[in-house]
Amino acid sequence: MASQFFVSSDVVFGKDSVKELPKMLKEYNAKKVMVVYDAGVKMAGISEKVLDEIKKADVEVTIFDGVIPNPTNEVVEEAAAIAKEKDIDVFVAVGGGSSIDLTKAVNILMTNEGTIGQYGGMNMVKNPVLPLIAIPTTAGTSSEITNVVALTDTVNVCKYVIIDNKIVADKVIADPEFTKTMPVSVTAATGMDAITHAVESYISNMATPLTEYHSLKALQIFYEYLPKAVADGSDMEAREKMMLGCLIAGFGFSNANLGLVHGIAHTLSAHFHLAHGMANATVLPYVMEYNADSCPEKMVELAKAINLPVSGNLEEDKYLLSKELLKLTKELGIKTLSEQGITEADFEMLAEDVLKEPVLGFNPKQNVTKEDVIAILKKAF
CATH class of the missing domain: 1.20.1090.10 (Dehydroquinate synthase-like - alpha domain)
Structure with missing residues (x-):
């Protein structure tokens, strides 16, 4: 019986792999980059290392550091509004599953209209999304390479998933050094x-x-x-x-x-x-x-x-x-x-x-x- 197996991301793995980031941004001809992370990533000094590399690519940077655990539709909409206003053309997600899932969700709304809640389920995303580079800082969710986003609907009090091959991060920078500061x-x-x-x-x-x-x-x-x-x-x-x-x-x-x-x-x-x-x-x-x-x-x-x-x-x-x-x-x-x-x-x-x-x-x-x-x-x- 035939079965399908889908893998999409281009993965760079190992120590100092973050140094590949400027080259990746230039490949995408990036002009306006949104970097997404949470307070923990900032406290650990990881965001600083990532931002230092991004500076080498000579792009305009917008930071969204309002990621929360189990991200909600509201936070996605808030970040998406900023990304649209700033005319973002490439995303860099830094962190665990919450940061990467939130970024994948925001990316959907850049090229697909409506609210994020309407994309729950399988294969609901109509249009291709923008380039996304994922930099995981935890070893757990695998969000950096999956076609899944998990979000919290605070109105219906439930977690739901968006599953679509279009939303997978294009590039992954997996640097084990970034997991060293995890409690x-x-x-x-x-x-x-x-x-x-x-x-x-x-x-x-x-x-x-x-x-x-x-x-x-x-x-x-x-x-x-x-x-x-x-x-x-x-x-x-x-x-x-x-x-x-x-x-x-x-x-x-x-x-x-x-x-x-x-x-x-x-x-x-x-x-x-x-x-x-x-x-x-x-x-x-x-x-x-x-x-x-x-x-x-x-x-x-x-x-x-x-x-x-x-x-x-x-x-x-x-x-x-x-x-x-x-x-x-x-x-x-x-x-x-x-x-x-x-x-x-x-x-x-x-x-x-x-x-x-x-x-x-x-x-x-x-x-x-x-x-x-x-x-x-x-x-x-």
């Missing part, structure tokens, strides 16, 4: 987000041999190097491997899609502003336990990929991965739902909203019920 908690949460991408895309009902290869390889890298990156943020081998793993995982999940973990995480983030990686990590082990019945062989393959001791008894072995992920989240200090301020009184409302999440369509176990979701939330509590 331990962010390293852990974004790393668990990356593990979620690898695992969920592997068991997705849209997975193909090409996506499965990337998902497995990424999981092996994360499993070995995430604990090292959390233990010592200056371990540059671990930082480099995590960033490499994120690129590989992104190739997999942007083609295979994700599942119930993301459905729950989107809902938690929309209602309680939980950081996306943390929301994923909190429920990941329990969703994998829940999904094990529907794809036991794949669960065993994932366990084998990270050298867990397989007994040969499928009924037992299918739970090896979920148990190991639970152990890992505890080791990395991932908080429970109760530690993040969620109460059991919220479960009913959360579960009802989770069932509306489109990503459930890609989950290996179908016909998820409200009771199923509440049971998972109780375990993660």
Whole structure:
């Protein structure tokens, strides 16, 4: 059976790769550049390094540093208004998933009319967008190479995604040095987000041999190097491997899609502003336990990929991965739902909203019920 595998970005990887930025801007004949980042990137001194390189390209620079976690439609519209007023012709996004997603969303509105909310769903973007250079500073979301934007709709209180091959960043500058200043908690949460991408895309009902290869390889890298990156943020081998793993995982999940973990995480983030990686990590082990019945062989393959001791008894072995992920989240200090301020009184409302999440369509176990979701939330509590 034929299957499609889409990869688009031109990636420059490694130390000092940011030095390629002036050349890239000249290639695009850039005149007016918008640089997008958040306060954390500024505090870490990363934005300064990027802006120093941009100066060499002799362009007019507009800075938008109002990025917030789980970016909202309102922030997108605000940044887009500035970009249109300044007649921006190239974007440079610096940061984690929030900065890159926001920039991809703003870019849609530069060449497509209306409001950003109307582009939710798959393949809704009509016109090609402007050049975008993504410079990730976290190893987690893979937003720099995916065709996905995740945004928060504050009116309907939900997170939604825009999926379209037109919106992928044209060029990616992946410099592991830029992840060195990430706080331990962010390293852990974004790393668990990356593990979620690898695992969920592997068991997705849209997975193909090409996506499965990337998902497995990424999981092996994360499993070995995430604990090292959390233990010592200056371990540059671990930082480099995590960033490499994120690129590989992104190739997999942007083609295979994700599942119930993301459905729950989107809902938690929309209602309680939980950081996306943390929301994923909190429920990941329990969703994998829940999904094990529907794809036991794949669960065993994932366990084998990270050298867990397989007994040969499928009924037992299918739970090896979920148990190991639970152990890992505890080791990395991932908080429970109760530690993040969620109460059991919220479960009913959360579960009802989770069932509306489109990503459930890609989950290996179908016909998820409200009771199923509440049971998972109780375990993660």
